[in-house]
Amino acid sequence: MSLPPRQPPGEPRSRLARLRSTLPRNRRESLAAALAFAPPLGAAIIMETAFGFFLPLVPTGLTIGVALFLLSTRWLRRRERPPKPREPAEPLRLPPPVRPLIGREAEVEEVIDQALKRGLVIVRGVAGIGTSALAVNAGWRLAPETHRQRYADLRGQDPDEPEGTLSVVERVLRTLDCPLGPIESLEGAARKVSAALQHTDQVLLLDNVERWSQVAWLPRHVPGSWMIVAGELKAGAGDAVPADVAVVQIGLLDADDGVALLSSQIAKERIEADPAATERLTNLFLRRPAIAVGIGRWLAENPQVPIATLVTDLEQGPHDHTLHVLLAMQLRRVSPGAQRLLALFARAPIAELGIDGATALAGGSEPEVEQAMEELSQHGLVEKVRTSRVRVVDAARAIAAPPKDWDAAWQRLVERFADRADFFAERLHEEEARHWFGIEDRALLQILRTRQPSPRAAGPLGRIADALEVWFLLEQRHQERREAARALTYAARTLGDADVQATAELRLCLIALALGDPRAAQEHLDNASGLQAGVESWPVQLHLARAATLLATGDEFTAVESSLVQYGQALPGGDAVGQATRWINMAVLRIRRGQVCGFEGRTDEANRLYADALGTLVQALGISEQAGDVHAQAHSRELLALVHWYLGRAHDATRSWEKAVQLYERSGDTIGQARCQVHQAAALPRNRREEAGRLLRSALTRLPTTGVSTALAWLHLAGAEPRNAQRHREKGLDALAPWDGIAEPLQVTEIRRRLRSLPSADPPGSGTLHDPA
Numbered sequence: 001m002s003l004p005p006r007q008p009p010g011e012p013r014s015r016l017a018r019l020r021s022t023l024p025r026n027r028r029e030s031l032a033a034a035l036a037f038a039p040p041l042g043a044a045i046i047m048e049t050a051f052g053f054f055l056p057l058v059p060t061g062l063t064i065g066v067a068l069f070l071l072s073t074r075w076l077r078r079r080e081r082p083p084k085p086r087e088p089a090e091p092l093r094l095p096p097p098v099r100p101l102i103g104r105e106a107e108v109e110e111v112i113d114q115a116l117k118r119g120l121v122i123v124r125g126v127a128g129i130g131t132s133a134l135a136v137n138a139g140w141r142l143a144p145e146t147h148r149q150r151y152a153d154l155r156g157q158d159p160d161e162p163e164g165t166l167s168v169v170e171r172v173l174r175t176l177d178c179p180l181g182p183i184e185s186l187e188g189a190a191r192k193v194s195a196a197l198q199h200t201d202q203v204l205l206l207d208n209v210e211r212w213s214q215v216a217w218l219p220r221h222v223p224g225s226w227m228i229v230a231g232e233l234k235a236g237a238g239d240a241v242p243a244d245v246a247v248v249q250i251g252l253l254d255a256d257d258g259v260a261l262l263s264s265q266i267a268k269e270r271i272e273a274d275p276a277a278t279e280r281l282t283n284l285f286l287r288r289p290a291i292a293v294g295i296g297r298w299l300a301e302n303p304q305v306p307i308a309t310l311v312t313d314l315e316q317g318p319h320d321h322t323l324h325v326l327l328a329m330q331l332r333r334v335s336p337g338a339q340r341l342l343a344l345f346a347r348a349p350i351a352e353l354g355i356d357g358a359t360a361l362a363g364g365s366e367p368e369v370e371q372a373m374e375e376l377s378q379h380g381l382v383e384k385v386r387t388s389r390v391r392v393v394d395a396a397r398a399i400a401a402p403p404k405d406w407d408a409a410w411q412r413l414v415e416r417f418a419d420r421a422d423f424f425a426e427r428l429h430e431e432e433a434r435h436w437f438g439i440e441d442r443a444l445l446q447i448l449r450t451r452q453p454s455p456r457a458a459g460p461l462g463r464i465a466d467a468l469e470v471w472f473l474l475e476q477r478h479q480e481r482r483e484a485a486r487a488l489t490y491a492a493r494t495l496g497d498a499d500v501q502a503t504a505e506l507r508l509c510l511i512a513l514a515l516g517d518p519r520a521a522q523e524h525l526d527n528a529s530g531l532q533a534g535v536e537s538w539p540v541q542l543h544l545a546r547a548a549t550l551l552a553t554g555d556e557f558t559a560v561e562s563s564l565v566q567y568g569q570a571l572p573g574g575d576a577v578g579q580a581t582r583w584i585n586m587a588v589l590r591i592r593r594g595q596v597c598g599f600e601g602r603t604d605e606a607n608r609l610y611a612d613a614l615g616t617l618v619q620a621l622g623i624s625e626q627a628g629d630v631h632a633q634a635h636s637r638e639l640l641a642l643v644h645w646y647l648g649r650a651h652d653a654t655r656s657w658e659k660a661v662q663l664y665e666r667s668g669d670t671i672g673q674a675r676c677q678v679h680q681a682a683a684l685p686r687n688r689r690e691e692a693g694r695l696l697r698s699a700l701t702r703l704p705t706t707g708v709s710t711a712l713a714w715l716h717l718a719g720a721e722p723r724n725a726q727r728h729r730e731k732g733l734d735a736l737a738p739w740d741g742i743a744e745p746l747q748v749t750e751i752r753r754r755l756r757s758l759p760s761a762d763p764p765g766s767g768t769l770h771d772p773a
Helices: 014-023 027-036 036-051 059-069 105-118 131-144 164-173 186-197 255-265 268-272 277-283 289-301 307-315 319-331 336-347 355-364 364-377 396-401 406-425 431-448 457-475 477-493 497-514 520-529 540-553 558-571 576-599 601-629 629-645 649-668 669-683 686-700 709-720 724-737 746-756 766-770
Strands: 120-124 149-153 200-212 224-236 246-249 353-354 382-386 388-390
Touching: 027 382, 105 120, 105 131, 105 224, 105 364, 120 131, 131 149, 131 200, 131 224, 149 164, 164 186, 164 724, 186 200, 224 576, 255 268, 255 277, 255 289, 268 277, 277 307, 289 307, 289 319, 307 319, 319 396, 336 355, 336 364, 336 388, 336 396, 336 406, 353 355, 355 364, 355 406, 355 540, 364 382, 364 388, 388 396, 406 431, 406 457, 431 457, 431 477, 457 477, 457 497, 477 497, 497 520, 497 540, 520 540, 540 558, 558 576, 576 601, 629 649, 629 669, 649 669, 669 686, 669 709, 686 709, 709 724, 709 746
Parallel strands: 120 224, 120 246, 149 200, 200 224
Antiparallel strands: 353 388, 382 388
C-alpha cells in the first residue's frame, strides 16, 4: 500500500489547514468526500455496545468522524486567494471614558458602591439615556489600568432581534479568553466566568444588553472582581431582574444638566440669547442625553440658525421621534456618496460592518468608503464600535431611503465574505484566522439566513456554509453548526438545488447524532435520501450516514455492513487518512460482533474477534501516524484501549486512554477527552470512588446533555456518589430521552434498565461493568 510521506515536523499545514478544502457542495463532490467518512462514525458507535462500562456517545464520536471526513479529501477546486484583509483586533479594554459626564456623578458613585458591595450590578435605562457612558465611566473608576478591563458589546448582527443566550455566553467566554468547546449548560458557563475572574481585580462590562435572560446565567458574585451589565434590560414575562441583583436605574437629566450638556457643544452666548426658546428646548428635548447631543451637534454645524427656529421645527414632529427628525436634518447635510452608503447600510440584514465589508457593499475604493463612514459618524448617523467598524443608529435606519442598486451591492458583499471565509478557513492554525472567525461568524450566519437568496449568490452562500461548518466543528459548537446547516437547507430549497439540499440534510443528520438526537437524525437522513433518484444513485456519503444512523437506532449489522461495503469499494488507495479510517471501520464491525458473541456467552469467539480488531487498529494507527492525522490517531488509541480492556489487558488499556487524551487535547476535541474520562473513571477500583467522581463530573461538563455517553457517565457517577444516586438516575434517564418511542440499540436498553434499578450503594450488576461479556 502506497502512503504519502509523513508531514515534516513543525510544518503548520495540519488538520486545521486542510479542513476547508474538503467540504462537498454537490453530488459529485460528495461522492469523493464521503470515501473516508464512515469508519470513524462506525468506530464511535461500536463503543456504545459495551454494556460493561465502555458506552461512549455515538453523537460525540460522530464529531471525530466528521473531522476525519473533512481531512481525508481534496475535492475543492483551487482558486486565487485574496490578500489578507485589514481587520483590527477586537479590543478587550473599555471604551474611552466620557469627560465630562454631566449630571451623572451620583449615579456613577452608586454603581461603584453596588459593585464593591454586591459584585454584580445592573445599569438600566431606556435607549439614549446614557447607560453605556455611565457604566463605562464607572468601569474606569473601578479598574483604571487597561489590563484589568474586559468589555463586550452584546448587540448582535441581526438588526431586529437581540442576541440569543448561547451567543451571549460564547461572546462573554471569548472576551475572558476562556476555551469555548460545547456549551452544554449555563451553570458550567457561569463556573468558567468565575474561574476566569476570581481574585483578578478585573472589571467585566457587558454593554447594550436588551433582556435580563441574556445574562441571567452570570454568577452573582465573584470574589476579587466586578461585573457591570448595562442596557435597557426590558422586562417581559418571566424575564424580570430578580430582587437579589443590584439595579441602578438611570432617569432623565435635570434641566440644568441638559443645558450644561448643550453648553459643552455650542457657545454660551447663543444659549443665553433667547432664554424663552432655550427653556422650551430644555423642557422638551434636552433631558435625554442622546437627543441633547444630537441637537448640540446640529446647532454647532448651523451657527446661523436661532434656537427658536430649531425648537419650532422639532415641535412640529412627534416628540417620540425627535431623534429621527434631527438625523433627517443631518442626512441632508452629508455628501451623496455618504447618503448612498447609509442607504446600503440600513438595507443590509447585518447590523455591523467593517471597512472591508463596507467597501464591498459600496463598490468603491477603500479610501472613499472610509471617508464616507467618517462623515456619517461625524453627523451621528452611524456609530463606531471599533476602530474601523460601524453600526447604523436605529433612528437613522428608519429615515434612510431605499437603495437603488441593492441587488448588486448585496451580491458584492456576499462574495467578499465568502472569499474571506475561504481565505481564513484554510488558515485556522493561525491566530489571525481564528480571531477573524471569532468576530465575523455571526455576520456569516446572518448572511446565510437571507430569506430570499439570489441564484447568483448560491455559490458564495455554499462556501460560507462550508466555512462555518469547519469553524463551528473546530470549536465544537454544534448548536451553531445546526443553525448554519438549517440556513443552507432553506437556501438550497429556495433555489431548487437538490444536491446542496441533500448535503445540508446529511450535515443535519450528523449534527443530530452529535447532539444525541437519533430521531431527528433519521428524519434528516430520510430527507436526504428522498432527494436522490434511487439507491443506485446515492453518493457514498449517504450510505455512510445511513450506516451511522442504523447503528444509533439499533443493531442491524447486515444493513450496516451493506452500506459500508459501498464505501469500501469506492475508497481510493492513495488517500492515507481514508485508508486509516477504512481499517478503523473494519475493526468497528469486528468489535460489535464480538460484543454480541460475548452477550450470548460465546467467549472464545468474542475474544477472537477482539484480537482481530486489535490487529486492524494497530494498522490503522500506523497509517494515521504516517499521515500525520492527530484525530485518527486519537480515535485509534481510544478504540485500542477498549479492545485491550476486553482482552483483560488493563495496563495496556490505561496507557492507551492516557495517550488518547493527550492526542484529543492536541486536536482540540474536548468531547473526545470527556469520553476517555468516562472510560478511565469506570476502570478505577471502588476504593477510588472520589477520583472517579471528579473524572465523571469533568466529563459531564463537556458532553452533550443527551446521548449514551452522558447517560453512562451519570450511571457511573451514581456508583461513585451513592448518596446522590436518585438524582443521577433521573439525569441519566433524561439523557436517553431521545430514544423514547423509537427503536434503540441493545446498549441503550441495558443502560436504561440499570438506571431504573437505582438508587443503591452500587449500580445493579456493577460487577459486570468491568466484564467484557
